[in-house]
Amino acid sequence: MGKTFKTIDEAIIRFAGDSGDGMQLTGGRFTETTAILGNDLNTLPDFPAEIRAPAGSLAGVSAFQIKFSSRNTHTPGEQPDVLVAMNPAALKVHQKELIPGGTMIINTDAFTKKNLSFAGYESNPMEDGSLDDYFTLIPVEMNKMVTAACEGLDLSPKLVGRTKNFFALGILFYMYDRPLDTTEGWLKKKFAGKDDIIEANTRALNAGYNFGDTTELFMSRFKVEKASLPPGTYRNINGNFATSLGLLAAAEKSGLSLFYGGYPITPASDILHTLASWKHLGVQTFQAEDEIAGVSSVIGAAFTGNLAVTATSGPGIALKGEALGLAVITELPLVVVNVQRGGPSTGLPTKTEQSDLNQALYGRNGEAPMPVIAAATPGDCFFAAFEACRIALKYMTPVMFLSDGYLANGSEPWKIPDVDELEPIEVSFSDRPNANGDYLPYLRNEETLARHWAIPGTPGLEHRVGGIEKAENTGHVSYDPENHHKMVKLRQEKVDRIQNDIPETEVFGENHGDLLILSWGGTYGACRSAVETMQEEGLGVSHVHLRWISPLPKDLGEILIHFKNVLVPEINLGQLLRLIRAEYLVDAQGLNLVRGRPIGAGTIIETVKKILG
């Protein structure tokens, strides 16, 4: 009571704790409530690959960051204003990123000698004064608080201790003036039938909220007003869920059955989980014995007339490479989702990266062109997945859809599209001979060069496809040199013609100027955010974000030459950069940070200012 309200434009908070502390769940609940309140937001879950690293270890720290705003926001932000640290290891890993003067909410009950030394602290930072000068410290005995709150419940101390994340959540809800009812409702649903657990977590949540109210450790609360978003019905969505929905919507709009074949892999598995739960919509999911079987089953399903999809991450794409070449030469429509993660090899399974672009473009033997599309934001995964399906079916080609770990797990408020308003996807199976009584499976549509598609079960159109070079039109085995040259060119030409389906490139800002930021994939938010800031400062900076990387849009070359500088920020060592330099002979420069994390808008602004002098 009695705390003053300060209205602010935006806030960044980070929950950090041990893998078992439930930080992802806590972040998710804060996000849901914040979304419903009408703020724009972006999130960045950041968790270790190990399911449970040793409790209290640095390796086991799991974190969740959210930026929420009364304005449009494109990124989860860089330095948080508030850090919740549930143990010494979480503090150790994240303290250096907190903004100077920021607030630390710390569970002091976890600051035991053992945990401190496990985290590498020689003395207790809560007591040795090393933090006091820089941050506002809010020490909270969370274990004791929840134990008191849960008194009288028939629960073990261990289960009671597990509610402390909801206590922390309660404090944050108080600080930022958020209601508890969404979370309470969620608890009731999530733990239906386990009344004690519902009660304990609800009590912890309320205790945290009340603690905020009564403590004198901080004096003000914050209001972040609603953002002005375009009218519509919204939900919060992450990239993997949006991808799954996009695939399903494409099946609906094409009238085809959706077949998904794949093998579990981080960070793509949620697509398998989500689609598997939609059996009642007729979705068939097949958890294959390996990545190769996953894509092979998809090729078989495509041959048989389904909308066929597989999803994986970089290592899985490496395994699928040979089969993708088969899909290219048999010209079958399928979509391959790559939720990119840190590489090479096992790399950083739970971290984000954009380093599979070269693999998407070139990672097959022979001349095996595949269209490559990339999503820009978590919600955009829906539209990119839908578009990938549309192009695959229209051009009879496998399509690679690049998502990444940040998009897959990050979330944002998303205006729910109206399925009726999505463009229909036209599919026509051959049902009769197409050449004087014969059926030629490689006869093509003159405009798209898509070959004809007759599916097993169609009488009179029996034919064979395969991985040996095809004779033009007939599809028979052919070793003829001229035919091979022609077919190699035809397959490339077909992918190039997808340019006719790519809308005019949107230049954000002036279409000429000092510098153009050219981006693709998940760096969209940071780039757009940086460009908005620089434009407000009056700099001649514009932004182009690519949706299709293969083929590149027709008008891109013309756009590039109207800028004195071109900067390509990427979470790799310059994979798009080299393509742009090779294709257009422009002296583009790269901003390449490969840390397994999104590039920050601040870093982009710094780089641009250095270039512009």
Place this chain on the structure above:
Amino acid sequence: MSDLQSPQLTKKDFESDQAVRWCPGCGDYAVLAQAQKNMPTFGRKREEFVFVSGIGCSSRFPYYMNTYGFHSIHGRALAIATGVKIANPDLSVWVVTGDGDSLSIGGNHFIHALRRNMDINILLFNNRIYGLTKGQYSPTSEIGKVTKASPFGSIDNPLNPPSLALGAQATFVARTIDRWQKHMAEMLARSYEHDGGSFIEIYQNCNIFNDGAYEEYTGAEKLDNVIELKHGKPMLFANNTKGIKLEGSTVMVLDIEKHGVDDILVHDETNLDLAHIIANWTSRPELPEPIGVIYSIDKVTYNQGMIDQINRAKEIKGSVSVQDLLNTGDTWVVE
């Protein structure tokens, strides 16, 4: 799906216009001829047959069948066929594969397709050699096999395909021989009739790189060392002069003239324990080589399981539209 209205199909209907390019004398011809001859008798429309293959000599097979066909990549035929069969369970799906294709590079798909009881017919052309790459030892080559890749003899133990199939929970396991045309026709029909994954190992000669493979079983007359298994019939061989007796878990050969048939084991293709025992005879030179249906049981197929699950999910969850799904969870309206 039989269609009584359509004219009876003939062998000719199943022959494609492509010239067959196997080496003269290859055992593949015999299998192709039997497939083309017998498919028309199954009472199913030609367009409902799909032949899928991997890489290897036998994998050219689909090009010669005038059905839907897919000549894919090395080892992956079963995985591709799995997608075909799930996408359209009404199709009759056949996989043509070799010992290298299905047991080496494709070994993983082989065991998993069988374990799932995916309703696919697998024809494994086992010539115990890599032919298309010109003669290296295969996963079924004998120990000591001298090839270009094993000039001092192979030191790999060979796989026993029926044992592997049974270990992988196969529901139909049979073996035939390229030169036993009538028997092969019978096995193809049994495989077709079986609901679930069917596996037929075909002993086949490669007259270029492994000539004389299985010569011991394929002489002009059936030799003493082959037994043709028949469900419900006593296990007799060598012109009914010998029989098999099982004492405990020990298998022995009895002289019929001396012992009569009363103690002779009767074949029961639904007995899994027996199937495992029979499959192992291959590694026992003193026992006859078993040919015929080793094991066959009815078990729900993957495809039926998938259909049932979808129907159940529809019953429980009711009719849900894509738009409903888009709108699930917490939503809010911005005006």
